[in-house]
Amino acid sequence: MKRLCSICARGGSKGVPDKNVRLLNGRPLIAHSIEQAKETGLFQAIAVSSDSDHILDVAGASGADILIKRPSEMATDYAPKVPAIRHCFMEAEKRLGIVIDTAVDLDATSPLRFPSDIVQAVRMLEETGVSNVITGMTARRSPYFNLVEINERGVAELSKRLPNPIVRRQDSPRCYDMNGSIYVWKRSVLLENDTLFLPDTLLYEMPEERSIDIDHELEWEWVSFLMNKRKESRQSI
Incomplete structure (x- = not known):
């Protein structure tokens, strides 16, 4: 089984x-x-894909095997992610001269995952034979109980309703936040679809403490805090 890992890291982040x-x-x-990808073996x-030469230089110095310059049209604020991932894999395959079986993409802004999660x-994908696997955590809010929308009349209502109203959050269907x-x-x-959601898509559940995606400074501080706690825990063993 041949596997390739991509990490797509666009330059020009605004939140952080x-x-x-x-x-x-x-x-x-x-x-x-x-490092997490390498540790899995x-x-x-x-392969790292970026529109930024500086990011590619840092990725190479950090151990990435293949550095791919992403086309500018795939690096805008509005560009979808899947085509950029597909471009990265196709370019990496050309350079390696192999055809891969399994494609794995890691989000650079989710550093709290364990190699074992990967x-x-x-x-999960290879043993079940499904099309794809995404990751997520148990949602803090339920669209059946306390997640609301404003309808066309300007009135707040539940995002999803069931025939029998839910009166306790614990009784609502289990929902997940994608953690990316x-x-x-x-x-x-991957070569034939731009959507993440296919008829047989499965979800691998991760705990909240490994699911933080860094988009803002507060999330950066929170991730740094959790990493320090991990380090202290390992040192105390």
Whole structure:
């Protein structure tokens, strides 16, 4: 089974400027995902895609095997992510001269995942034979109980309703927040689809403390705090 890992890191972040190369606990943010991918021992190569030469330089110094310059039209604020991931995989395949079986994308802004999360998500796809696997955590809010929308009349109402009203959150169907940490595809599925949601998509559940995606400074501080707690816990053993 041949597997390839991509990490797509666009330049020009607005919520946390230069976050992909900013030092988090002494290492560039993107280096954490590269290291996690390497620790799994799953991949023929780790490819980093970016429109930023600086990010690519940092990724190379951090151990990435293949550096791919992303076309500018795939690096705008409005560009969808899946075509950029597909471009990265196709370019990496050309350089390696191989055809992969399993495509795995790691979000550089989700550094709290464990290497074992990557292994388990890949195993879920390969053992079940489904098209793709996404990751998520138990949702804090339920669309059946306390997540609301404003309708066309300007009135607040539940996002989803059931025939029998839910009076306790615990009784509502289980819902998940996508955490964007890990995406796994069969090669053919990634090449042929732009959507993440297919008839047989599975979800690999991760705990909230490994699911934080850094989009704002407060999330950066929270991730740094949790990483320090992990470090202190390991040192005390």
